[in-house]
Amino acid sequence: MPSKLKVALLGATGETGSSIIRGLIASTQPHYEITALARSASVNKPALLEYKKKGVNIVAVDLSGPEAELAAALKGFDVVISAIGPSELMQQVQLANGCKAAGVGRFVPCCFATIVPPKGILILRDIKEDVINHIKKIYLPYTIIDVGWWYNTTLPRLPSGKIDYALPPYEQSIAGEGTTPYALTDISDIGVYTARIVGDPRTLNKYVFAYTEMRTQLEIYDLIEKLSGEKVMRNHVPREDIAAGVAKAEAKEGQIVVGTPEFYQLAIFQYWNTWGIRGDNQPEYAKYLGYLLAKDLYPDLQGKPYLQYCQEVLDGKAHVVYKGVTFFE
């Protein structure tokens, strides 16, 4: 029997991280020996203790502490995955340095989002790109994984309020005409895809785009109307308004604090622009940027269909994201 791959995950209690750790635990090809890396203040979080019961090791790390200590904690891992929060992305420079010093076999920095040009379209991607450039500068083996937009933040409110429980804590709007296809993935599949990708030698030092379905916002609105029998509000944000929001975000780049309400207010325009207007979040553009497609690498890996997700939402069984989170004041 081949020995298990040793994988460490930072950020296991976040939205993306908890999907990843579930994916790693469930994975049979390969099997993983899993460690959750957490700040010492967080090692006793109930969610982590739950994972511990399932055989996950919990190890405290301090990204801003001495590099030698961090490297010692990272020693022996085949894979280190980061699902760090948006406001802490640059701390991955220390994490990457620690991985390099420890001889980690593969580092997966926090991307796990839509396909976006490397620079100048989305502040969050600009920062992620700075991390990627640092990884390349220190010649650290890596894999970049992007997954498209989450199913779980696509649906509009139904007048009955029936699916309110499953919606993120902000109004849903349609970017421009709503006719641009964008790649979508159920958040629960991020971990399934990731577990397969990070154990695959073909994806070493590669970019991989793992998404499940392409839809347009109009198609989504039509579908939920049909499935629910309710008529939904269609709040179109005109192209001009999106362009104005993007211009405002660009003017503030560098001054704005990532993770603040102001940041999200502006980031949403950049997102609408990239996936709703420009149409960046598509497999053809990903291939142009050098990504491999998980659909090509793993034809057996289907992902949850969007239709099934909608049905789960209507049945009251949906996985809910951003529980208790406030983005805007």
Add this chain to the structure above:
Amino acid sequence: MPSKLKVALLGATGETGSSIIRGLIASTQPHYEITALARSASVNKPALLEYKKKGVNIVAVDLSGPEAELAAALKGFDVVISAIGPSELMQQVQLANGCKAAGVGRFVPCCFATIVPPKGILILRDIKEDVINHIKKIYLPYTIIDVGWWYNTTLPRLPSGKIDYALPPYEQSIAGEGTTPYALTDISDIGVYTARIVGDPRTLNKYVFAYTEMRTQLEIYDLIEKLSGEKVMRNHVPREDIAAGVAKAEAKEGQIVVGTPEFYQLAIFQYWNTWGIRGDNQPEYAKYLGYLLAKDLYPDLQGKPYLQYCQEVLDGKAHVVYKGVTFFE
């Protein structure tokens, strides 16, 4: 008979550009219909008129003029290659926009140098990377070509002065111990490699590293001593001096004017650091960064051996680079 590929080249009279235009003229697979793009003030340069006799079209373009005019001039080209000078690299943003508006099939921005991490090691590469990021932002089909260090700037002075005619206008030094292998190409082969690469559908939206041989500086010094029977001066620049020069260059990034003597004084330390100390300019690192190797794509394409280059230099038959150029005051 298949029709010729229509290719345009900007910077055809520079060191790299003149190698490229000779490569395009000589190419038989594919055959090219060649246009040299030049500023209107330059269209009557003797070198361009020489190419004109060989069937090259000369077309005036103004990179800082109206985009519609530039796009009109670029209409119909399968390939546009830029071999623009180092101080004009950012003008390629307008050139790329023109190519996008004209529907050019493939844009090859000016890289044609050593393998370097995308950001933070070499100011010149940082700028080239900004251009590449712009290309990706506008979704313009592209190919990146790097060629390693030129044979033509590797040899030290011989005490007899016999090969002075063939040396670049600055002292040759050894970076650190001189034991780091780096990839080398004769400048005359840049065009040969480029002509093959830009006509190959497999290299569309890809990075290609086309080099001929790996050598260390010590090997080179030993070789020329053996071939010439002369003893050469070995001027080692210690690692600490290189590190100090790099720190100075980094401290000045953003303020320094590319192409000035001060710029070259600092850039040389960054070059020594990247290919002489870090060892970035190697095929393994290029593959890590996502490059295809021309050696894999075109096993028939051998390039001029370094030994043959040395023999040509000693025989007084070498191609001389940077004739009449002064880098430092």
